Amino acid sequence: PALSPAIGQRYSVADALIHGACMFVASSAFFSLAFLLSTVFSDVWRPALIAIVVATILAFCELMFRDLAGYGIFGVMSGEVYFRAGRAPWGGLLISMGASAAMLYAAALNIARRDF
Numbered sequence: 736p737a738l739s740p741a742i743g744q745r746y747s748v749a750d751a752l753i754h755g756a757c758m759f760v761a762s763s764a765f766f767s768l769a770f771l772l773s774t775v776f777s778d779v780w781r782p783a784l785i786a787i788v789v790a791t792i793l794a795f796c797e798l799m800f801r802d803l804a805g806y807g808i809f810g811v812m813s814g815e816v817y818f819r820a821g822r823a824p825w826g827g828l829l830i831s832m833g834a835s836a837a838m839l840y841a842a843a844l845n846i847a848r849r850d851f
Contacts, residue, residue: 753823754814761812764831765790767838774845 739746765786772782797807810816811827 750818753817757814757817757824757828758812760828760835761808761831763835764808764838767835767842771838771842771845774842774849 736746736748736751768789769782769786772785776782793808797803797809800807806816806824806827808827808831811824811831814824816822816824816827
């Protein structure tokens with residue numbers, strides 16, 4: 736926000752906070768997926784690679800269906816709907832939070848079952 740006037744643009748602190756919140760909530764779904772997979776597989780690389788493959792497939796799906804790309808996880812992560820239409824992507828944020836919560840809950844159940 737402080738340097739945006741140097742290039743003749745306007746980027747407020749509120750815009751930066753909304754962009755950061757969208758980035759955090761949407762990317763937490765990928766973290767939750769990797770965490771869940773790490774409770775399923777015993778090696779180090781398989782959960783990360785599976786999460787990367789899932790992210791790549793989702794990116795290709797967003798490229799194929801351009802009409803819905805603003806509502807996909809990467810569209811939510813970038814805050815595209817907010818910066819184009821002026822409204823937060825509440826649906827995508829809620830879906831990302833729900834998916835993250837479900838995967839974290841499943842991972843906690845796997846850890847509890849394994850440890851006790």
